[in-house]
Amino acid sequence: MTTIKDIAKAAGVSITTVSRALNGYSDVNEKTRQKIMDIAKQLNYSPNTLARGLVMNKSKTIGLLVSGLTRESAKDNFTFEVLAGVNEYVSEVDYDMVLFSTTSTKQREKTYTQLCRERRVDGAILQGIRTDDPYLHEVVESEIPCVLIDIPIESKTVGYVTTDNVLGAKKAVRHLIELGHKRIAMINGYEYAFVSEQRVKGFKEALIEAGLPVREYWIANGAFREEIAEREALRLLQQYPEITAFFCASDLMALGVIKAVKQLGKRVPDDVAVIGYDDIILASYSSPALSTIAQDKFAMGYEAAKLLIDMLEGNAQSHVKILETELKIRGSTVKKDG
Amino acid sequence: MTTIKDIAKAAGVSITTVSRALNGYSDVNEKTRQKIMDIAKQLNYSPNTLARGLVMNKSKTIGLLVSGLTRESAKDNFTFEVLAGVNEYVSEVDYDMVLFSTTSTKQREKTYTQLCRERRVDGAILQGIRTDDPYLHEVVESEIPCVLIDIPIESKTVGYVTTDNVLGAKKAVRHLIELGHKRIAMINGYEYAFVSEQRVKGFKEALIEAGLPVREYWIANGAFREEIAEREALRLLQQYPEITAFFCASDLMALGVIKAVKQLGKRVPDDVAVIGYDDIILASYSSPALSTIAQDKFAMGYEAAKLLIDMLEGNAQSHVKILETELKIRGSTVKKDG
DNA sequence: ACAACAATCCGAAACGTTTTGGATCATAAC
DNA sequence: GTTATGATCCAAAACGTTTCGGATTGTTGT
Helix, strand or coil: CCCHHHHHHHHCCCHHHHHHHHCCCCCCCHHHHHHHHHHHHHCCCCCCHHHHHHHHCCCCEEEEEECCCCCHHHCCCHHHHHHHHHHHHHHHCCCEEEEEECCCCCCCCCCHHHHHHHCCCCEEEEECCCCCCHHHHHHHHCCCCEEEECCCCCCCCEEEEEECHHHHHHHHHHHHHHCCCCCEEEEECCCCCHHHHHHHHHHHHHHHHCCCCCCHHHEEECCCCHHHHHHHHHHHHHHCCCCCEEEECCHHHHHHHHHHHHHCCCCCCCCCEEEEEECCHHHHHCCCCCEEEEECHHHHHHHHHHHHHHHHCCCCCCCEEEECEEEECCCCCCCCCC | CCCHHHHHHHHCCCHHHHHHHHCCCCCCCHHHHHHHHHHHHHCCCCCCHHHHHHHHCCCCEEEEEECCCCCHHHCCCHHHHHHHHHHHHHHHCCCEEEEEECCCCCCCCCCHHHHHHHCCCCEEEEECCCCCCHHHHHHHHCCCCEEEECCCCCCCCEEEEEECHHHHHHHHHHHHHHCCCCCEEEEECCCCCHHHHHHHHHHHHHHHHCCCCCCHHHEEECCCCHHHHHHHHHHHHHHCCCCCEEEECCHHHHHHHHHHHHHCCCCCCCCCEEEEEECCHHHHHCCCCCEEEEECHHHHHHHHHHHHHHHHCCCCCCCEEEECEEEECCCCCCCCCC
């Protein structure tokens, strides 16, 4: 592996000059620079990022900390698309991305902070972690710059990107109401998710706006899991057969709800309408296709990376980025007659 | 950030001793070791991997080179699951993974090899790259240890993991034949994919085994893309209405074929049976649910990482790992009557 | 002729580790 | 009493880069 030293020897200059030539400093003669560049190419030189990182005290690497990078999480292509978005921006600006995950079977004994510090990442993006995750506060309180996805914490070193989940939920519920639904239930995620708080808030507000009663007992938690949502929907439908529509805090749960409806011999959307949240791939392929609130997951990753790197390089205007959501009407919601 | 030097000072020993104590060498007194460990913990010490990597000349990091980490590729959860598998093993053995992708809009001007050498990855896993990708040979010919997914190249530094695609294809076609199909078409991927070569081989062998004619003009390339497969299937079905079944080299293409069949007013599986390959998430959610040859994508990633790291640490028995496939029968194939 | 200045170069230190090749000392063997 | 042995420690070099503070020229202005 050729080093700066080899180039220096071949070019008959000092390593200082080689370094400065390669890095575009102005105090090196254009002719020597050319010569050095040529030799570097000819010797097939690649700089050693470890050495550089060591002396510069930064690695041009960011960490993506995700929880739940499991076999099953493929269904929910959220993580994947965020990852793709992060990767996209990161490679545009010549950073690298290293992936950390907590779901290894033998629970990793090192904390996020330790991981970040050992690997000398310049900053981190956190995706999919619960608000009660102990690591969350550890990271936030450490001085490692980070941006959170869907958790609104802001400080000198932490920012976040999210969507307006209250508004998103409202859009969904208003849509159901416009279709003529008056008896709407909700399957939420779990307590320790910021988006859950927000979406249920939007749900209630939309009902109130329309002059409809808010029935707490028509709100159930599905833990963002398909089967649990199915079970809860089944329970609600049996207990309260008058329900005509479901608003779900995730598409995966909406799919579970659809199963529950079918299981009771009812039809979607004619007997019970269902609307989800996220717009995962499955949403448009299920039958009936799922109406949903679409989030641009790729953009969330992209913007998170952009925000983080802007913060790292000291040119971040703001530490928060709110993205738009969009109502997608498909087959699982339809005008209610009668 | 506390260093080994701080610990040395605090403990009143040399940095050598600290290093050796922390790394479990035997030539340090148990009492001093304890003291050093305590101080290290108390000072919240994390080793600097950059420095370590620099002197040891290895980074305990592997690169995952994927092509096609785009928004759209989420449909095809192949990449994601492989990634999850790689991540799983890598974190089990305390390595790290950095992601490289070629699909950045502004084509990354650096080659894979340069990326690998700059970032000082110890080895690389290549997934989803075509056999005619110029980078492929570059990587294979460089001395960077790597393992390929679904490309059978083997050398002192190169290994691969794949499945038996000939057998897999045979299983699929035999299944169709057993159901009574005699006029079977195939939608393949593209020329520059090893798996395509193999699957079409299996397709033909299965036909011959059963004494059925091989009609080259019933084999079309769908480029692993849903719309292209749909178009090709449409063309074939119009030109040869006698076709009663399709074997597709990927599930995504199979979904396209199903669309084509429906578009012609025919039904799946009654008029035309369709079987895919991969067992992506969508397969079990589409309607009808797609029969397919399942590959354990997570395991492929896991085994690739294991193989690579075994190679790196000099204890790889073999450089190749072949995984099993499994026929999954769902709604898109059914006993043919008449 | 001399000072001032710009252009171009370089030596050496620094970053935080690991490792080599001893040094020191106490104990055991002769 | 001397020597060998083992236990425990350490100084210094090395990894490949960046950068600080100057050194060496040649040119310009007076």
